[in-house]
Amino acid sequence: MTTPRLLIIQPDQTDPIGPLGDWLIDAGAELDIRLPSTSSLPDDLDGYQGLVCLGGGMSADDDLAHPWLVPVRRLLDTALLQTLPTLGICLGAQLLAIAAGGQVEKGVHGPEVGASLVAKKDAAWTDPLFAELPLMPDVFHFHEDVITRLPGNAVLLASAPRYPNQAFRIGRCAYGVQFHIETTAEVVQAWAKDVPDMMSAAKPGAFEAATLAQAHADLAETWQPFAARFVRLAAGALQPAAAKPRHLPLT
Template sequence: MSAPRLLVIQPDRSDPAGPLGDWLTAAGAELDVRLPPEDELPDDLDGYQGLVCLGGGMNAEEDDKYPWLNSVRNLLAAGAHGGLPTLGICLGAQLLAVATGGSVVPGDKGPEVGPYLVSKKDAAWTDPLFADLPLMPDVLHFHGDEIRRLPVGAVLLASAPKYTNQAYRLGRCAYGIQFHIETTVDVVQAWAAEAPDMAATARPGVFDTEALTQVHEDIAATWQPFATRFVQLAAGEIQPVEPTPHTLPLA
């Protein structure tokens, strides 16, 4: 198969595809990056073999300020329901959840900010993208909202003590991750400077250059192979999960 073409939606100029974009292209993908509202979003997903939605500073339903969010949610719902390999990152995961019947609300335990570990759930060990991740992969958090309720039928793949719904799969090949894997040291430090109140909730020293450099090396070691598997999924080189059979209860 030729290089899979991925639509990459970048909701916020402050959160580019970064290393994730490099990993996807290194794995053979062709990226069509759209930054709304400057870049028009396509009406549908025809011609794409995968969809990625990145993070941003807005809320998942803040349509009064960002009316184009409705189009993003529609595309994510189309990807999820149409069996297109789909990946939502932080805000992208929240948009995917809302678009398919879940709920996103302000986190009642405060912001989740800084480097953390998340823990794989049982279902992750048989998932084509998550199975090869370590038990507790490194991630980077910077969010105040949480996915309070997953969409009906979603499978929880990773969790954490503060907020449960850290990663999930919807259908056979739509994924949401409530954390960042695409950042750089400069990007995270810029976020901390722009949102000092949120940054102040993180552990002391986590935004130091040396600390963030090590964190991003750890993230790359874990998540670049994940990105490669996503491209392989979009290319048809690895198969999505088998559909769950629907059975009637015994009388």
């Protein structure tokens, strides 16, 4: 398997790639990490075999406060046009959804915060990245904006009762997950300290050290193999999802 070069966009200093970066490297990837708020982004995706966009505390359409969101969404759109393996995480998933024509708004049912489970949808069982995940994968939530409308060409892969659009695929190989798989206990404890208003949505004890340690052990067990499959997808060693058949209109 060749070594795929992945562009990692880190929108927020407080959300580094963490264990996910280790998993990607261990699976054979080379990472080019860019923080668009402090460093330049590439003009195109030439020379990259995959794209990962991480999370952040800003809203996905807050271009006035964060003008670099525009080129981030442009790169995500380019990845879609080029059928480049792509993974958007939390804010990254929201940016991917907007780039493809979806909608993101503040969640009407309040924030999702803490360790949780999502449920796979039928389409996930035949998806190259999601098929081997358990029926209800462990995830970590920390967001108040949600994807209220998926792009028209998206396939829903995982859902939850409060906010249904938890994981999706656009086209053959662009994925978005409305949760975190890259965090550490220390990172989310820092988030909790920085955004105390979000904590009212968390279960009692959700951010205690032992609870977070177990939650992140569960995340690693579930999502490290997923990260390895993403690297195989970027390297061309794993086939992307089949293209949707086009149906002619009935006359």
